[in-house]
Structures are given as C-alpha cells and as structure tokens.
Amino acid sequence: MKMITKSSIKDILGQIPLTAELYGLLKQPGKSLTADFSLDQLDQNLAAWKTQAAAAKKNAPPGKKVFIFGMLRYWLEHATLLGLGLAGMGHSVTLAYLPYSKWQTPMDRFNLRRQSLYTQGVLVQADPLLTIAPLATYKQEQLPPELGEGAAGEGHLGVVERRPGADLR
Numbered sequence: 001m002k003m004i005t006k007s008s009i010k011d012i013l014g015q016i017p018l019t020a021e022l023y024g025l026l027k028q029p030g031k032s033l034t035a036d037f038s039l040d041q042l043d044q045n046l047a048a049w050k051t052q053a054a055a056a057k058k059n060a061p062p063g064k065k066v067f068i069f070g071m072l073r074y075w076l077e078h079a080t081l082l083g084l085g086l087a088g089m090g091h092s093v094t095l096a097y098l099p100y101s102k103w104q105t106p107m108d109r110f111n112l113r114r115q116s117l118y119t120q121g122v123l124v125q126a127d128p129l130l131t132i133a134p135l136a137t138y139k140q141e142q143l144p145p146e147l148g149e150g151a152a153g154e155g156h157l158g159v160v161e162r163r164p165g166a167d168l169r
Contacts, residue, residue, distance in 0.1 A: 037073050037099065037100075037101035037115060037118075037119075038073065039073060039076065039077070039118070039119065039122045041077060042076065042077045042080060042122055042123075043122045043125075046080065046122070046123075046125045046126060047125060049080075049081060049084045049126075050084060050125060050126055050129060052084075052088065053084040053085065053087050053088035053129050054088070054129060055088075056088035056089070057087060057088050057089075057090060057129070060088065060089050060090030061090050062090050063086070063089055063090035063091035063092065064091055064092070065091070065092045065094070066083070066086050066091045066092065066093045066094070067093075067094050067096065068082060068083050068086075068093060068094070068095050068096070069095075069096045069097070069135075070095065070096075070097050071097065071098045071099075071100055071103060072100065072101070072102075072103060073101065076097055076119070076123075079095060079097070080095060080123065080126060080130070083095045083126070083129075083130045084126060084129055084130065087129040087130060088129075092131075093129070093130050093131065094130070094131040094132075094133055095123065095126070095130045095131070095132055095133065096133040096134075096135050097119060097123070097132075097133070097134060097135065098135050098136055099112065099115035099116045099118070099119040099134070099136055100112075100115075101115070112136050113136065115136075116134045116136040119134065120132060120134050
C-alpha cells in the first residue's frame with residue numbers, strides 16, 4: 001500500500017479549482033505562508049505611497065504604458081514603489097508578479113496559489129494606480145496580446161538578472 005504524503009495531497013489539491021483560495025481564506029487570511037515572503041512592510045506603507053502618487057498624478061500629463069515584473073519579496077516591494085512613482089508621473093502601470101520566496105526552489109501549485117492570493121491581497125491596495133497581474137494564475141492564452149506582440153521588437157528595454165558565476169556570452 002502506498003503512503004499518501006502531505007506533498008502528494010497538495011499536488012492533488014493544487015489541480016482542483018478554488019481549493020487553495022478557500023483554504024487560504026479559512027486557514028490563513030492575510031498571512032504569508034513563510035516568513036521569507038512576508039509583505040508586512042509593503043502592507044504598512046502602501047496606503048501612504050498611493051496617496052502621494054495619486055496627488056502627483058493630478059498634475060501629470062498622460063504618459064506611456066509601463067509593464068513591471070517582480071518575483072521575490074524585496075523585488076515586489078521595490079517594483080510596487082517604482083510603479084506608484086511612475087503612475088504618479090502619469091504613466092499607466094501594470095505590475096506583474098510571481099509569488100516565490102526563493103527563486104531556486106520550485107513551489108507546488110497549491111502553495112503557489114495560496115501565496116499569490118496573499119500577495120494580491122496586499123497589492124490590491126494600489127488599485128487603481130497600478131493594474132495588478134498575478135502571473136501564477138494566468139494561463140498562457142489569457143495573457144494580454146500586447147505582451148506577446150512587441151516584447152522582442154526594437155525600442156524595448158530588456159533587463160537580465162545575472163546569476164553569480166553565470167557566463168553571459
């Protein structure tokens with residue numbers, strides 16, 4: 001007889017719609033799965049940042065469409081502040097994220113959806129200045145067509161994060 005482990009149960013539950021979301025709402029509403037991904041700092045400061053950005057946006061001319069991506073907790077904090085700053089300058093900003101606490105470690109789909117729910121609960125405070133796009137719950141065909149059309153075209157700035165010891169030739 002095969003033993004059922006906690007990770008195999010999470011794998012099964014991760015494939016069933018709304019199980020992670022329901023579990024997160026009942027078990028840990030508004031809390032991170034781990035201390036590595038706590039967005040408490042962001043949660044505490046987001047309302048003040050949004051107020052300042054909204055005040056600045058009143059006098060700003062319309063800007064461009066901007067897409068910002070963040071993955072780790074500290075990058076999400078930085079990306080959110082950057083996005084609000086750009087929104088305050090009149091730009092239309094979309095903030096996309098993947099809710100990983102460690103980029104080297106894969107996360108099961110169940111916990112990934114729970115972490116995404118937590119992250120979205122914090123970032124929703126930035127609405128309507130930022131459009132929030134949780135990429136962990138998007139299917140490829142759901143992504144906006146603009147993302148696929150010009151991503152490799154001329155005039156786009158690409159950013160590459162270099163891993164220590166990686167050869168970029």
